Amino acid sequence: MNQPRFANSAMHSSGRHQRRTFIRQMGSGFFGLALLHRREHLFAAEATGQAKRCLVLWMDGGPSQWETFDPKPGTERGGPTKVVQTRTPGIHFAEGLPRMALHSESLAVIRNVRSPEGDHQRGTYLLHTGYRQIPGFPRPSLGSIISHEQPTKQMPGHVALGNGATFGPAYLGLDHAPFSIRSASESLATFRRLQQRRGRIELVRSLSAEFDALHQDDALRRRNQLLQQLDQLPETPFIDALDIAKESARTRNLFGEGEFAESCLAGFRLLKAGLPFVEVQLSGWDTHTDNFRQTRDLCQQLDRPWSAIMETLAAEGMLQETLIVWMGEFGRTPRINAQNGRDHYPDVTPVVLAGGPIRGGRSIGATNETGAVDGESHAVADVFATIFWAMGIDPQRQFTTEFGAPTQITDGGNPIG
DSSP states (O other), rough: OOOOOGGGGGOHHHHHHHHHHHHHHTTSHHHHHHHHGGGGSSOTTTTOOOSSSSEEEEEEEEESSTTTSSTTTTTTTTOOOOEEESSTTEEETTOOHHHHHGGGGGGEEOOEESOOOOHHHHHHHHHHOOOSSOTTTTOOOOHHHHHHOOSSSOOOOOOEEEESOOOOOOOOGGGGGEEEEEEHHHHHHHHHHHHHHHHHHHOOOOHHHHHHSSSOHHHHHHHHHHHHHHHHHGGSSSHTTOOOSSSOOHHHHOOOOOOHHHHHHHHHHHHHOOOSSEEEEEEEOOSSSSHHHHHHHHHHHHHHHHHHHHHHHTTTTTTGEEEEEESSEEOOOOOOTTTTTOOOTTSSSOEEETTOOOOOOOOEBOOTTTTOOOSEEEEEHHHOOOOHHHOOTTTOOEEEOOOEEEESSSSSSOOOO
């Protein structure tokens, strides 16, 4: 089996292809899974096992790799962005991420992911599901799959915090649909009002029971499921987790102020309460104009809360059990356009992994001075296979759709190695 780039090793491409083909041929049975367990050396030796929960930091709009984790100062296309030295020799981040530079030993920066989708909606779909969008064949999102594989009792297993798009569970069922929260504080206030009106919720359910029985469809089922969830949530840690005012002043100060910081703190508390999957969204990365000022401002919003997540997870003993994924729908062009911006560039789609069994202090793949991938590249499906592997989910797992057709958990992806 090919050695991973997490370990900075290289093998001949022909041998790599033969070994990957062999794994695929073994299928998703016991023997195939046993072979995959031999890949544990891909990850940190000190890891205690697979991750139990996943946090996705979604950069809505497509983050510029040039101004985040792959800066190229002093080059024609690098622009004015300077770098900050990390704690990992030879790895530099953009100057807007000084706090995350202190966590470089926990990060695996993947610089050679190629996506075929340069459209926002289609790119967002691909980076949420691992599959290209095909009308009539919806795919479950990453959060829905993790919710399905690690189900919770009474609480939602898939929560999204922010203004960005979410994608549903497809054939996995409505139990694993995303529970979207625009603002933790606003949602907390709404939940508390609902708690005072629980009798009204029960009245709505009873009055609509006869109508629902005669008019069953997905929308009604989802509404009834939501009413049931709202009725049960006060008995769970979910609502309390949204109350970030209960955190100490020190912790709140660590995360900083602003909507994204608030969502990150709420996301941490939801993970601590037992949710298996949380996505926190930061919008504004579609920097066709004034790219350098905009990305500097966005990095200021990102750097402190993400660093705080790393610190609080570590302090709680949760970092080795929590996989963190930073990504957006694509990267940004090497060329700086006439509006001092960067356009869509799916040929380099930046991804950063941390926590769980991931081996940090690594840069996987490379881009050259012109901003193109230099050497081997990886597909989005490989990123998803890596996430599943880190979560203890067989990357060769198969599902059965509502039409009885078998389908793989990834679009032919293999854990990056």
